[in-house]
Amino acid sequence: MKYRTLYICTALLGFGLVVSCTPIVEEMTEVEKRAADPRNKTHMVGDKASGYVYMTSQTRDMQDDDIANPAFTWIDLAEEKWSKVEGKAGKSCASCHQDVNKAMKGVANKYPQYDPESKKLIALQVKINRERTKRMGAKPWKWESDQMLGMAALVKLQSRGMPVNVKIDGPAKPFFEKGKEFYNQRRGLLDMACANCHVDNAGNMARSNVLSQGMINGFPVYRLKWQKPGSVHRRFIGCNKQVRATPYKRGSEEYTNLELFLMWRASGLNWETPAVRN
Amino acid sequence: MARKPRVKVPSSAKKGDVIQIKTLAPHKMETGQRKNKKGKKIPRFIINKLEVTFNGKPLVTADLHPAISANPYFAFFNRVTESGSFKFVWTDDKGKSITTSKSIKVA
Structure with a gap:
């Protein structure tokens, strides 16, 4: 590419013209690159993208191969x-x-399901x-x-490949609303809500990490940082700690409500359990 | 009940075929660099050797070092000329070994 540009520039100079070198091919943005990758096809629906598309190709290789996936x-x-x-x-x-x-x-x-008991x-x-x-x-x-x-x-x-489709009506409705409230509620010393990263800044960098949309269609995931699989509630605890908030317990009401809301958010994406994430 | 190693070898192949063998051993691979909450070093505990033999003859041997992450995955290729069984042995720092084998039919 460089040589071609150079060639054109020198050719134009030779003719004694004023040269303005503009790049001939415009670079794709990260978002366009992700959308164009054929491997991501089954991991994106509309504007929703699974955490898969934000991973490096090596991590995606691990997930795609059931032997390599620990x-x-x-x-x-x-x-x-x-x-x-x-x-x-x-x-x-x-x-x-x-x-x-x-x-x-x-x-x-x-x-998560409503339990009458x-x-x-x-x-x-x-x-x-x-x-x-x-x-x-x-x-x-x-x-x-x-x-x-x-x-x-x-x-x-056993549901891998099926689209996420969770019930949020009927008795589950008030809990869904609570989960939604939790998601948008600012918390911790950094005063950040889940939505601030995963809605407002999805695809942007948080230090060296790319923020995903926070879709939970792959949980329990094998996380490279943990070197073992972990539940989605463990991930919530990590997220809460990162904004310097006191985390809740695994299996607590707050996190279960949040899980329901997040599953609704991911609806339409395919189940990927057990996914591999970094 | 401990986790078991995962190995993938094609069940049959033609003579002279190049096959891919994939292996994954379950292990924590504690590097020896980390400290516990009291500030004491957690001793190194890793798989330090992988030995693969085919019909008793050595095929692949690998020395593993602390920078390798948990659940080490190895894949390699082999040209098969006869039926037989692959034997996989992973040995860790405590001298314990994880063993598994897979057989292949070559026509």
Whole structure:
């Protein structure tokens, strides 16, 4: 390119003309580059973009290959757990649900769900633990334990490729509104809301990181920074800490409401669990 | 229950074919550089060796060092001439090893 420009310039000089060298090909902007990348096609819907499109090609390679994606070692573990009998009732997940591939298809879209028992929203993790304690008589798993991360990822994996489509009407409506309020509420010493980064500045840099739109269609994700998979609530805690706000607990009402709102925000994008992010 | 290694080897191939083998071992790969909350160093704990053999003959050997991230992934190519089994052994700093094997049919 350089040589061609130079060639044209010298040619024009030779003719004794006034030269104004303008670049012949205009550079694409980052947004245009992302939109033009064929790999991103299935990860963008309208103006919504999954976190995938903001990742480097190396990170995307990891996600696209199920062997290179380390999250699958946790999923393998969960697959074993699926048919392992535990607890007083002498049952495993498989004794009621049989095949995980069939039984859990589309389940990712059902949670967080309104629970008439506690009159609150419950996340998938809460549901898994409730099944374990009530139906199986087994011990509940901790939110961020290997077993829970694996099982949540295994269940959501069955919806991979399906568009996110969550129910926000009926009894879930007030909780959805609360989640929306949380999202737009400024908090912490930096006085920033989720929306300030992920709506107003998506695609821009925050120090060396590109801010994504904050779509949660890939959770639980394998995060390179954590060197292991993590739940979306762990990500919320990280975000809250970064704006110097006191984070809530994993599984708290606030975060579950926020999760519902964010799933609605991501609706239309395909499920990518287990995604790889940096 | 510990996590298990993941290995991908095609189940069959033609004689003389070049196949790709992908491996991933589950490991924390603690570098030895980090400190805990009390300020004490967390001792180094990594996989330091990967050995791949085919029908008992060495195929690939790799020495791993602390800069390698958790769950190390290795992929390599091999020209296959006979049926047999690949054996993968990862050895960590405590001398423990993770072993798995995969067989291939070559026609």
